[in-house]
Amino acid sequence: MRLFHYFGCVGLFVALFSFSAGGLAQGGLSEYTLGSGDVIRIQVYGESDLTMETQLSDTGTLSYPFLGELHLRGMTVGQLQKTIIKGLAGDYLLDPKVSVTILQYRQFYISGEVERPGGFPFQPGLTIRKAVSLAEGFTERASKSNIFVISDNDDSHTPRQVQLNSPVKPGDSITVEQSFF
Structure with missing residues (x-):
């Protein structure tokens, strides 16, 4: 019975490892x-x-x-x-x-209501929050809920609204809008 339990645990470990490795390949930099x-x-x-x-x-x-x-x-x-x-x-x-x-990696760009707008080197794992930090933070008039991104690979150049924890990709153009309050 112990042998069955051991191989069952090993099989479960292998299945979980295979699933997580596949997820990394699908969502990673590959x-x-x-x-x-x-x-x-x-x-x-x-x-x-x-x-x-x-x-x-x-x-x-x-x-x-x-x-x-x-x-x-x-x-x-x-x-x-x-x-x-x-x-x-x-x-x-x-x-x-x-x-x-x-x-x-190619740069991403951030403009609008940030202290230092411009282009910055992309780093894997970058989020909107981290990109704003690289641009030395929000200005006093920044709207933290009206942030838009145009992706480099989007031929229509359609801005999409994002959250602070949204990922940033190389070549993205981020715009932080002004708050009305």
Whole structure:
């Protein structure tokens, strides 16, 4: 009976671990899409000529050896890795080992009723509350309930109302409205 209890606990632990790891992959930075201003490092192991650090252009492109101009805007890091592996495999390398990492995320912007409006470096885990802190806090006239965000990847540029604990993404434009009281 103890053996059954032991394996039952181990099975439950494995199931919980698998569930939480899947949640991290779905909601984590693996879904982060590249855009203009991101600084990335592409490393092809054993091929120093194909390793580079670069900032994506204003159109979200990159000129890469042998592959030409790559359009990266909207791609995830994993998709870019697969694109480079596929492009280099066969004609150029037998079995390319490629690693892509983000060295610096593009900025987010905050304006309106904050002490120091402007652009700030994005950091994973950033919320509206933390973004306001980076901008040295609210002004006396700030409305803490009328805060709007326009996401960088929203082609319609539609502002959506957010709360202080809402997440901030790279490239977001945050506006803190004025209070009428």
